[in-house]
Amino acid sequence: MNRILKTTVIAAAVMGVVGVAQARDQVRIVGSSTVYPFSSYVAEEFGATTDYPTPVIESTGSGGGARLFCNGVGEGTPDITNSSRRMKASELERCIENGVTDVTEAFIGYDGIAFAQSNANDPMPVTREQIFLAVAAMVPVDGELVENPYTNWSEIDESLPDRQIVIVGPPTTSGTRDAFEELVLEAASENFAEAYGGEAYSDVRTDGAWVDGGENDNLIVQRLTQDTTAFGIFGFSFLEENSDVLIGSTIDGVEAGPETIASGEYPVARSMFFYIKNQHADEVPAMYQYAEMFMSEQMIGDLGYLKGIGLIPAAEQARAEAREAVANRVQLDVSDLH
Structure with a gap:
């Protein structure tokens, strides 16, 4: 065998070994802590009712998940990322720059962002404007922008209790934080x-x-039971639980x-998604079966299992369109996100 042919055979053999190494039965998922409970429920059901192992899910926040997902294609990168907001155009552009060129968006339903406290307190109705004045770094006072001077709620509005302002919220990597900034702070x-x-x-x-409460909303809930002066910001499903x-x-x-x-009557409601890396379909055959189970009426429908743990189902027509997009592997384009 001549040297060139021999080298070609060896290279082909190595590529074959690499291809086998990349193929795996277990789906890898990252992303939103808000979507995590829904994704985990589907993953457990998937592991129990199919021949595939239960998918591995890491709660990294929507922004953190998008970064991991968009790092590239192949071994060591996730197959799916969960998100409690729509993927940003800049995130998909980074995906494409790194070779992740074929992504499908799966819309699963709705969640609201709760503003909550320990039930040891009396209810405290608030407006978005009052939350803004409690949270914003710079606020207008007598027509001038100044560093936020408010330390007690009653300083913002005398109808509010004389109580220290402490708000435990999600970090900047969280989709909940993105949605809060848009739907509360920017709107107000x-x-x-x-x-x-x-x-x-x-x-x-x-x-x-x-106070940044981290990516795990359960830790924010725990903090509120310990500090009854504090308010927390997290997904409605965690309030319900x-x-x-x-x-x-x-x-x-x-x-x-x-x-x-x-x-949409509640002013702080948002849509939830997961995103599929179609280029992993051959190496991770379980990926589409998991996605199709997630999108089934059994999971996201009006009588679906996920409604029982806090998912707010979309209208029947919207669910059908979302399911069809996943079934047809519709490719997400940057122009869709502007």
Whole structure:
């Protein structure tokens, strides 16, 4: 055998070994802590009812998950990332730069962002404007923008209790944080448009009134049971799961609930997704079967299992369209995200 032919045969053999090494039965998932309980439920069901092992899921936050997902294709990169907000155009652009060129978006339903406290307290209704004045780094006082001076809720509005402002919320890698900044801070800053030069404002104060609670929403819940002066910001599903120890605030006069979130009446509601790396389909054959189970009526429908643990189902037509997009492996384009 000549040297060139021999080298070619060896290279082909090595590639064959690598191909086998890359193929795996277990789906790898990263992403949102809010979507994590829903994804985990599907994963356990998938492991129990198919010949494949239970998928491995890591709660990294929506932003952290997108970074891992978009790092590239192949061994060592996730197959799916969960997100409690839509993927950003900049994230998909980074995916494409790193060779992740074929991604399908799966819309699974809705969740709301709760503003909650220990049920040892009386209910405290709030407006988005009041939350903004408690959280924003710079606020208007007498027509001037100053560093946030408010230390007690009663300083913001005398109808609020004389109670220290302590808000435990998600970190910047969290989709819940992204949604909170957009739906509460940016929306409320429009009421002070002149002070901010007509620009939306969402910078969070760093003087201790806001406390990063980490990616695990259960830790925020635990903190609220220990510190009854604090409020927490997390997905509605966690409030529902812990209704024996927590109470939510109405926001702008609307209580968070399945009906108000699904209808959009509750002002802090958001959509939830997961994203599929289609280029892993050959190496990870279980990936699509898991995705199809997740998108089934049994899981995300009006009578689906996930509704029982806090998912707010989308309308029947929206579910059908989302299911079809996954079944047809519809490729997400950057233009879809603008």
